[in-house]
Amino acid sequence: MHAHPTRRELLKAGGVGLLTFTLGGSVVKLSPAEAQAAGVPLAALTREEADTLAALGERLVPGSREAGVVAFVDYQLAASSGDCMLMLQYLGVDPPFTPFYREGLAALNVAARALYKLPFAELQDAPADALVDALAEGKIEGWTGPPPPLFYFVVRNDACDVTYGTEKGFAALGVPYAAHITPPSAWGEPS
């Protein structure tokens, strides 16, 4: 993935699976992964939250950073609740959902700093994995965010959604997509 998609690449994508973003004053269409790489401004999350989410997503589901886990979650949090595609809406958590992510990601960084003096996104493999294990088991001392196993489950699922739940994700698994109605975009922005 190039840091800045070329015009040719954008045209090649043909408007399918693209989100509309304003970059440098002009409106462009990017896939979520391209948007993430191009550093598109975030709509709901802060940069630190986005970096934490990307790092946690990647640790849970390899490939999810490039597949656009941050762009997906950020876009969905900013979308109207009626169009929300986050699995969180099934799990008994009241909207708006941004505080759920904000508090969970902040709590993860608090834990990372307390244990290793670094934010989660900057941890090496071993401490990061140990912290994710503790998150999954709900065994992080002093945790103040949403219930840790629920937070783990939700972010893991978001990361699975972008990695495995798109036409590209099916293709990577070798699973036929066989759409009746082809998704007009990966996760909902009307073209």
Added chain:
Amino acid sequence: MTALPTEKIDAVIVGSGAAGSHFAARLAQAGKRVAILEAGPARENEDLVSSMLWARRLKGSGAPVLETGKDTVGYGFNAGRGVGGSSMHHYAVWPRMHENDFRVKSLYGRSRDWPIGYADLQAYYDRVQDECGIAGEHRMESTRPPGAPYPMPRVPVFEQGRIVGHGFEAMGMKVSPLPLAVTTRAFRGRPQCMWDGWCDAGCPIGALANAQTVHLPQAQAAGATLHPDTEVVRVLTDASGKRATGVEAITKDGQRVKVMADVVVLAAFTIQNPRLLLASATAQHPDGLANASGTLGRFITGHMAVPVFGLHEKETNPGFGASGGQLLNQEHYDDKNAHKAKGAFGSYQWMIAQAMKPNGLLGIASSRPDLRGKALSEFMERASRHMITMTGVVEDEALAENRVTLSARKDAAGVPLASVAHTSSKASNALWDVAAAEGVRVFEAAGAKEAWHANRAPMHIMGGTVMGESAANSVTNSYGQCHDVPNLFIGGAGLFPTSAAVNPTFTLHALSARSVEHLVANWSAAVG
């Protein structure tokens, strides 16, 4: 958008899902002036995007529902949002209830009885099946109660179904084709299903029987008007409190309007019907409309699903087929005390070999939520080709304390939110454990290299506005007609006094067919 009626009409129907659309079609065809008010947005076939992400727009509904108790009923996953309601994402598994399901109290001394028996519903099951279309093979389905043969040939069995079917046979248990309201041939102008497993996202080709495919077109052809984005906030009554006069609703642009009608039909899903009635309290009905008995909101039941998974050495093509499955087993269904020795009570059935997509709450990745990192990547590579699955549907004892109440919190329109408390009985939980252990044994017998079950998952919500013989302990009579307000009818699975252990949609259609026939035949008496 069609304008809301400004003059009094014959019937206003709240909700455009399975029950509401059924009522609307029959009433409009009987010459009644009918308006259907739907809280959610309009839906067209092109909105039914084949994607487990896009599919989430079809679920949940409006204001949050607060859930408490040990075994929450999963409103967000089970409710429907938009025209067609939850019928748009239901999987169309349509078995009939069994004779013992209607007489749980009389036969076993537990739970409740229905005010009708199987014989009262048989003709309506037959009629609905003829109209909506069910694929099945009654001669192979030995546990099926009496009734007309299915109108369409059985659902095909693919590799996943063959493998799991062998597991049942190896344990001396019978499987039969799953009765599915999905087309196995062209049926009443609807094309044949293509079996690519996208039922959860809504079927845009009309192969699956839902409100948009069957009853809404009939209702609209007969003159009923459909009003999306119109959320009913109150049922209105006259000064005596004995007659409903219409409903108050809020339109998309925030206007508060009244739609007046001779008959009000509440078909706004299991949780929202009691919420609306509780929120429509008046001086004559201080504890909520139609709640003289004190049973309004009570006896909420939910099927706790048993998700069973396995990995088989053969390729199983798990994304293929129908979301509901391919085969059925109801081995011990007719004896609710079959597992009494283990402290269990009730019936259960297996829906076998569901089509599974890689992501989503019921997807392949969620079958092993413990896996992450490289282990998850490796699992997904393997499981997306070799997965087998089935789902147990476990009866949930009807308990008065499992109920909908109003929260102190209110929605934007000032209506108190629904709070739903649900904790399954010990005997229901014990039955779940029996089923889960059996499921894993079946998969081992099928030759699975690994077999496991996931945690209980809430599926289908029933009760809360239960029907009964006596006005002293139920909300409606067997026609869904409120004891206290005879021109107020309720449609849907909220009427079920007990949950049984079969999927509810076929039965709620049979009940709707019976109710609306009664209403048309006794219109003057109902209107009063």
